[in-house]
Amino acid sequence: MFVTKILGEIGNYMLLMQKVFRRPVKRRVFTRQLMDEMEKLGLNSIGIVAIISVFMGAVVALQMAINLESPFLPKYLIGYATRESLILEFSSTIVALILAGKVGSNIASEIGSMRITEQIDALEIMGVNSANHLILPKIIASIVFFPMLTLMSMIMGVLGGYFIVFTVDMMTPDDFMTGLTSDFRPYLVFYGFTKMIVFAFIITSVSSYYGYYAKGNSLEVGRSSTQAVVSSTIVVLVFNVILTKLFFNY
Amino acid sequence: MIKADHVTKQFDGRAVLDDVSAVFETGKTNLIIGQSGSGKTVLLKSLVGLHHIDGGNIYYDDVCYNTLDFNHKKEIRKQVGMIFQGGALFDSFTVEENVKFPLDVFTDLSEEEKLDMVNETLKRVRLENAHKLYPSEISGGMVKRVSIARAIVMKPRYLFCDEPNSGLDPLTSIVIDNLIKEITEEYDITTIINTHDMNSVMEIGDTIVFIYQGKMWWHGTKDDILMSDNEELNNFVFASAMAKRARKNM
Numbered sequence: 001m002f003v004t005k006i007l008g009e010i011g012n013y014m015l016l017m018q019k020v021f022r023r024p025v026k027r028r029v030f031t032r033q034l035m036d037e038m039e040k041l042g043l044n045s046i047g048i049v050a051i052i053s054v055f056m057g058a059v060v061a062l063q064m065a066i067n068l069e070s071p072f073l074p075k076y077l078i079g080y081a082t083r084e085s086l087i088l089e090f091s092s093t094i095v096a097l098i099l100a101g102k103v104g105s106n107i108a109s110e111i112g113s114m115r116i117t118e119q120i121d122a123l124e125i126m127g128v129n130s131a132n133h134l135i136l137p138k139i140i141a142s143i144v145f146f147p148m149l150t151l152m153s154m155i156m157g158v159l160g161g162y163f164i165v166f167t168v169d170m171m172t173p174d175d176f177m178t179g180l181t182s183d184f185r186p187y188l189v190f191y192g193f194t195k196m197i198v199f200a201f202i203i204t205s206v207s208s209y210y211g212y213y214a215k216g217n218s219l220e221v222g223r224s225s226t227q228a229v230v231s232s233t234i235v236v237l238v239f240n241v242i243l244t245k246l247f248f249n250y
Numbered sequence: 251m252i253k254a255d256h257v258t259k260q261f262d263g264r265a266v267l268d269d270v271s272a273v274f275e276t277g278k279t280n281l282i283i284g285q286s287g288s289g290k291t292v293l294l295k296s297l298v299g300l301h302h303i304d305g306g307n308i309y310y311d312d313v314c315y316n317t318l319d320f321n322h323k324k325e326i327r328k329q330v331g332m333i334f335q336g337g338a339l340f341d342s343f344t345v346e347e348n349v350k351f352p353l354d355v356f357t358d359l360s361e362e363e364k365l366d367m368v369n370e371t372l373k374r375v376r377l378e379n380a381h382k383l384y385p386s387e388i389s390g391g392m393v394k395r396v397s398i399a400r401a402i403v404m405k406p407r408y409l410f411c412d413e414p415n416s417g418l419d420p421l422t423s424i425v426i427d428n429l430i431k432e433i434t435e436e437y438d439i440t441t442i443i444n445t446h447d448m449n450s451v452m453e454i455g456d457t458i459v460f461i462y463q464g465k466m467w468w469h470g471t472k473d474d475i476l477m478s479d480n481e482e483l484n485n486f487v488f489a490s491a492m493a494k495r496a497r498k499n500m
C-alpha cells in the first residue's frame with residue numbers, strides 16, 4: 001500500500017517533469033521569469049546562508065580546537081579539519097537542507113495558491129504549458145544560483161572560523177591559515193558544487209510538484225508546502241549518500 | 251457555435267454531469283443557469299477542456315474538440331478567452347502585465363503595439379487608471395474587468411465566463427453583463443456564461459440552459475423562461491420576488 005503510493009507519486013512526478021522540460025514558447029517571456037526567480041530563490045537566500053555559514057564555521061572551528069587539544073596533534077589540523085567539513089558536507093548538504101526549508105516551502109505555496117485560485121487553469125486555457133512556464137525557470141535559476149551560494153558559504157564559513165580563532169586565543173591565526181591552505185584538493189570543491197547542483201534540482205522540482213498538484217483550499221496549500229519540505233529533505237539526504245558513494249568509489 | 255453532445259463527467263464514480271446536450275450559438279450570449287452545486291462550473295470547464303470528460307463529445311464549429319491532440323487543442327485555445335469565477339489574475343503581475351500576457355506569449359508585436367492594444371482593451375472595459383496596480387490592490391469589480399480585458403485582448407472566437415458578476419453590486423453587475431453582451435455582438439463570437447443571477451438572465455439571456463443536478467433540465471430563451479411549467483425551473487426562477495412580480499404583470 002505504502003510502496004504503491006510512493007511509486008504512484010514518483011510516476012506522477014516523472015510525468016510532470018516531462019511537461020516541464022519543453023522548449024519555452026517565447027524566449028523573452030522565459031528570460032523575464034528566469035530573472036524573477038533568480039531574485040526570489042537566489043538573491044533572497046544570500047542573507048540566511050551567509051549568517052548560518054559564519055556561525056557554523058565558527059562553531060566547527062571551536063569544536064575542532066576543543067576536541068583536537070593534544071600535544072601529539074599539530075595545531076594547524078584545526079584549520080584543515082574545519083575547511084574539510086565545510087567543503088565536504090556543510091556548504092552543500094546542510095545549506096541545501098536550509099534552502100529546502102526556505103525555498104521549498106516558498107515554491108510549493110506559490111504554485112499551490114496559483115493552482116487553487118485557477119491561475120494555472122487560466123494559463124492552460126490560453127494554450128500555455130503551465131508546468132513549463134512556471135517550473136522550468138525555477139529549476140534553472142536554482143541550478144545556476146545555488147552552487148554560488150555553496151561557494152559563498154564555504155568562504156563565509158572559513159571566515160567565521162578564522163574570526164573565532166582570533167578571539168578565543170586557542171591557536172595562532174597563522175597556524176589556522178596553514179591548516180586552511182594545506183593539502184587543498186580542488187576536486188572536493190567540485191564535489192561540493194556537483195552535489196549542490198543535484199540538490200538544487202531536487203528541491204525545486206519536488207517542491208513544484210507538491211504545489212502543482214495542490215487542491216482544495218489554503219489549508220491544503222499549507223499542508224502541501226510542509227509536505228514539499230519534508231519530501232525534498234529526505235530525497236536530498238538519500239542522494240547525498242548516493243553521490244558520495246559515486247564520487248569516492250567505495 | 252459550440253455543441254455539447256451527451257456529455258457525462260464523473261468524480262470518484264459520482265456523476266456530476268449526466269448526459270448533457272446543448273447548443274451554444276455564435277453572436278449570442280448563451281447562459282447556463284442552475285443552483286449552486288448543480289454542475290455549472292464543471293460543465294464550463296469540460297467544454298473548455300480543463301476537465302477530461304468521461305462520455306459524449308464537444309464540438310467547436312464542427313471540430314470535435316475533446317478528441318484532438320495537445321497541439322491541435324492549443325490552436326483552438328488561442329481563440330478561447332475565459333473569465334474565471336475568482337478572476338484568476340496573475341498575482342505577481344500588474345493589471346497592465348496581466349492583460350499584455352497573452353500578447354507576450356503568442357504574438358511577435360513590438361512593445362508599443364502591445365501596449366496600445368492593452369490600453370485600448372482596458373478602455374473597452376472602462377478601466378483606465380489602474381494600469382500599474384496589482385490584483386491585490388483593486389476592487390472585486392475591477393478584477394472582473396481586468397479578467398474580461400485579458401480574455402478579449404486576443405480577440406477570441408469563443409468566450410467563457412464563470413459567474414462574471416458574482417459578488418458585485420447590482421449596478422456593476424449590469425454594467426459587466428452588458429459589456430459582455432456588447433463584445434459578443436461586436437466581435438460576433440460564441441459566448442457562454444454561467445450564472446445564478448436572475449437579473450442577468452432577464453437582461454442578457456439570448457439562449458438559456460437550465461442545469462438541475464447535473465442534467466440538462468430545460469432550455470429556451472428569456473421570453474420562454476417565465477412561461478415554463480417546469481417545476482424545478484420555476485422553483486429556481488421564482489425564488490426571487492422580482493421575477494414573481496414580473497410574471498404577475500404579464
Ligand SMILES: Nc1ncnc2c1ncn2[C@@H]1O[C@H](COP(=O)(O)OP(=O)(O)OP(=O)(O)O)[C@@H](O)[C@H]1O
Binds near residue numbers: 261285286446
Ligand atoms: N475537482 C472536483 N472533484 C470532485 N468533485 C467536484 C470537483 N469539482 C466539482 N465537484 C463537484 O461537482 C458538483 C458541481 O460543482 P460545480 O462547481 O460545477 O457547481 P456550480 O454549479 O458551479 O456551483 P456554484 O454556483 O456554487 O459555483 C459539486 O457537487 C462538487 O462537489
Ligand SMILES: [Mg+2]
Binds near residue numbers: 290292335412413
Ligand atoms: Mg461554479
